[in-house]
Amino acid sequence: MHVLQRVEESIAPFFFSLHDLDYLLILVAAEALGLPLVPPYLGLSEKERQEIRTGINYGSGSAGILPETGTILGPNLSLDTQLKLFTETVQKYLSNTFKGPNELSDHFSKSIFYINIGSNDFIYTYLNEPDLSNPRYKPTVLSNDLTERLSQNLQALYMLGARKFVVANLGLIGCIPYIVNRRKPKGVCVEELNQFVEVYNSKLIELLKGQSSTLPGSTFVTLKSYELSTLMASEESMTQGPVVLMLAMDPCHAPPT
Template sequence: MAHHHFLKNLFFFFLLTHLNIFSFNLSKAQMVPAVYVFGDSLVDVGNNNYLPISITKADFPHNGIDFPNRIPTGRFSNGKNTADFLAEKVGLPTSPPYLSRILGNNEGSFLTGVNFASGGAGIFNGTDEKYQQSIPLTQQVEYYSMVHEELIQQMGYSDVQNHSSKSLFVIVIGSNDIFDYFGSSDLRKKSNPQQYVDLMAITLQGPIKQLYNTGARKFVVAGLAQIGCSPTQRVKNQTGKCNEEINYWSRKYNQGLKTIMQDLKSELNGMSYSYFDTFSVMQNAIQNPASYGLTEIKSACCGLGTLMAMVPCLPIATYCSNRGDHLFWDPYHPTEATARFFVDAIFDGPLNYTSPMNVRQLIAV
């Protein structure tokens, strides 16, 4: 009998030690303490649902048709967006929308991150902020300062500094500023395009410095995509070609942004960043769609009319069944499939897509 007991105890000892190893590995899958997200509709996970008079919303069908339970969540996508996939990569749940905690009944912890992004937001406080239709970047950063204070009360200053220094601060913004400029004769009277895109990059320094001053050290910053190739721009051209003027200035802005990030790194002690060249990845997808599993790069999946871009993705619109091979979900926003390969590229991408390092390398710094 004693032998039997010995074996049984050995078995339990084996189980205990191996389960411990297992649980340790599970927590190791979490690569960073938290992900804090700032930006526009490309990374909004539902903040705008809480803005009563905002018209920039996605909390209705057919948005979310590929999301778990097929529910519209306020993501401007058929499914998950880049914020979701980035969280997945680092082994965290998606950071919850900040306003769900303030105005909703979500008592969730902010410890693994918060998402402040808002559809329609820009680097500049635009007209939609005046009408309270989105949360401008300046306000998003103010909200973060409040969260930071709350965390200090919970954890103490030095623990929060440590937490902040290892967390990722993700900034995806600027498309709305470019669209605003080319859609507004007032803005075009005030400055030429070069002055405008320079000012965009210079203005973005402010919020980044503010975040740095609260302890943020690792920044993930996305450049603008080829937004002149979105269905909403192609449909304005009888041949369905991209708006090359908007693409030109998006690229010019990206050059300015890269310079600003290099300057900030040399100025701010201990700051690191990964800049994502969204433009190049999208350009590559448009030129070699098959290598990304895409067949449709011009037309939106959800909408009505030419290129499905005459009417946005409203409940009256129709949507395609082959969403996985479309670059665009609606006249402005990428599909879940596109968001996935964007995040693959920024996370593990080569230097021609991410500079001076990719996100995996940034985490290891």
């Protein structure tokens, strides 16, 4: 989760692989708007946290919506933990930085809350090809669990003052080099995993529509990572146009199994 506080002043950094093509979109948007990068929350000193008036990056590379996601690689900040850190920021630091609740609310009204999370939940769930006859591994069950938890977090952010949300859907995780090398699909990608992601993305659309109608004054925008990555991964896009893309299928890093 990244809080881009005061849109005209700051933007959060993003550290994703090139398979997360929304990374490119964010950088282009930042450059177009003239927004500087903002620091990761855990990298700020106590003094810096007390004086912060720009956006903050709460993101954690291996984390997911589920608390246990990615912990095989070591401790991380799940979405619940990121929300707790933002709550701490509001109550402990920003409440002293601004003159009162009205000024803080006005500040948040000019802020964008960018949320890009969920891919790791699918990656680590299906990495070792679990038994899909087990209900807990059915994509509809996982998608329902993830969107329900995400909904709770979005509502909590709203209660803290968030009003403008940009939420990324999930990209082509079945085309991630490590997964392709591990699964050895007949085609270029593991299409089964991409189909699982489509189930989640459909539920995400329903979720965001529901949030818009039930949370007064809120705005939800979907960053279409899946559609963009599908377009960019097409043969025509990779071989034509001003930029020629090359897909490297050798993973630079692989999680332990």
